[in-house]
Amino acid sequence: MATKSVIRVGIVGFGFMGRMHYGNWKKMKGARVVALCDKNQEQFTAPTAGGNISGADTATDYGDAAIYDDFDAMLAEAKPDVISLTLPTPLHVPLTIKALQAGVSVLCEKPMALTAAECDKMLKAAHRAPNGAKLMVAHCLRFWPCYVYLKKLVDSKKYGNVVAASFRRFSAPPGWQKGTNWFADESKSGGVALDLHIHDTDMVNFLFGMPKAVTSTAAFDKNGAMQYISTLYDVGGAAVTAEGSWCMAATMGFEASYVVTFEKAVMILDAKREKPLCVYPAKGDAFVPALAEGEGYEYEIKWFLDVLKGKKVPSVITAEQSRDSVRIVDAEKRSARSGKTVRLAK
Known part of the structure; x- marks a missing residue:
């Protein structure tokens, strides 16, 4: 991925963890949330119910971020450099692969996938991804x-x-x-x-x-x-x-x-x-x-943002370790x- 002054971010899935990612991406200098995507458009009209911890963003004013109910349209029109993928686990594999094939980096919520064999499919896509697109699994x-x-x-x-x-x-x-x-x-x-x-x-x-x-x-x-x-x-x-x-x-x-x-x-x-x-x-x-x-x-989002910007970072996590x-x-x-x-x- 060519180094950019501002990384364009899409949030895919806007339930509890989607809002958690959204709130933390908004804190990042050098990143801008340009798109939010969820098939359930009600997620955008009222804050989601809380999870087992606090901290998810409860805003209903999303600034200039475009709102989508279709993943393919979001990739094509918003042109994110990276997505946070916070949808249910069975969707991690197909959407991660689709994003990586489009040259879009992925921060995928844990667990990486339901089985190690499915994780390997994601790894294969990451190794072949154009534009230097990266894959990280969010083991916070x-x-x-x-x-x-x-x-x-x-x-x-x-x-x-x-x-x-x-x-x-x-x-x-x-x-x-x-x-x-x-x-x-x-x-x-x-x-x-x-x-x-x-x-x-x-x-x-x-x-x-x-x-x-x-x-x-x-x-x-x-x-x-x-x-x-x-x-x-x-x-x-x-x-x-x-x-x-x-x-x-x-x-x-x-x-x-x-x-x-x-x-x-x-x-x-x-x-x-x-x-x-x-x-x-x-x-x-x-x-x-x-x-x-x-x-x-x-801190996990800040680390991945530094990776995407080509900065030298300490070794903390690899997609292979997440598969393991x-x-x-x-x-x-x-x-x-x-x-x-x-x-x-x-």
């Missing part, structure tokens, strides 16, 4: 300050090697989107494992690399849909686990936490504690680390349903 935790700091400690070995790590992500059943609850259909969303738990699976991949094997257990509803999953990852050393749930009571709210034990310290993220993020060294006083302000959504995280979740689901450990080929 890799950019979230409290996880960025954890990554720094793991890589630097400031407190020695990781002895054990546990990650949790609990939510009430998703029901915040308008219209049909496609999240509840595992064939469309991938269920709790692929839509919610993949955040922590990808973090395990980010911190420790591709596991050698996974051993999972799960709980299912009366229709056989997975509601809870817990996994032990064989990363060759540390004892690493993660659990995710969609079956919490609505009154509980949302929880994302971790406890990482190093040889010489413990780091805990838990919003219910007096100090939600704290490092407890073996020697010296506990302390709250100084973090960058803002959220991962903003889908592979891991697939192995977790097979392990949970079979009751057996599933090994992952290199």
Whole structure:
């Protein structure tokens, strides 16, 4: 992609995550939202219902951005340089491929696709894309300050090697989107494992690399849909686990936490504690680390914008790594349903 002073942005899908992307793209210097696209035009007349976190843009005045209900027309007429793709997961593959073939870069919401084989189709299109078009999958935790700091400690070995790590992500059943609850259909969303738990699976991949094997257990509803999953990852050393749930009571709210034990310290993220993020060294006083302000959504978009502008950026994520995280979740689901450990080929 030739370097441009202003990158033209299209937002495809204008539900909760579409509005999240929209609000953060608007903050970017050197980018301009030129098009919004959603078949459901009601999305533009009133703010969408909230998701399991806050922060989505609730504006109904979209400035000079053109509004479309047809993806092909948006590509042809608005001529975006990049799109944020925030539609349901089954649409990620065909629309990503179509955009890349048109020379348009894609920031695709996680999960990348329903299967690793479908992810490979997207990778193939990215490798062949004209105009230097790029593909990024929006694994926001890799950019979230409290996880960025954890990554720094793991890589630097400031407190020695990781002895054990546990990650949790609990939510009430998703029901915040308008219209049909496609999240509840595992064939469309991938269920709790692929839509919610993949955040922590990808973090395990980010911190420790591709596991050698996974051993999972799960709980299912009366229709056989997975509601809870817990996994032990064989990363060759540390004892690493993660659990995710969609079956919490609505009154509980949302929880994302971790406890990482190093040889010489413990780091805990838990919003219910007096100090939600704290490092407890073996020697010296506990302390709250100084973090960058803002959220991962903003930082992931800023990173991708810098990539599109040809700037040198730190290595944080590749589309291949995003595909690998889908592979891991697939192995977790097979392990949970079979009751057996599933090994992952290199």
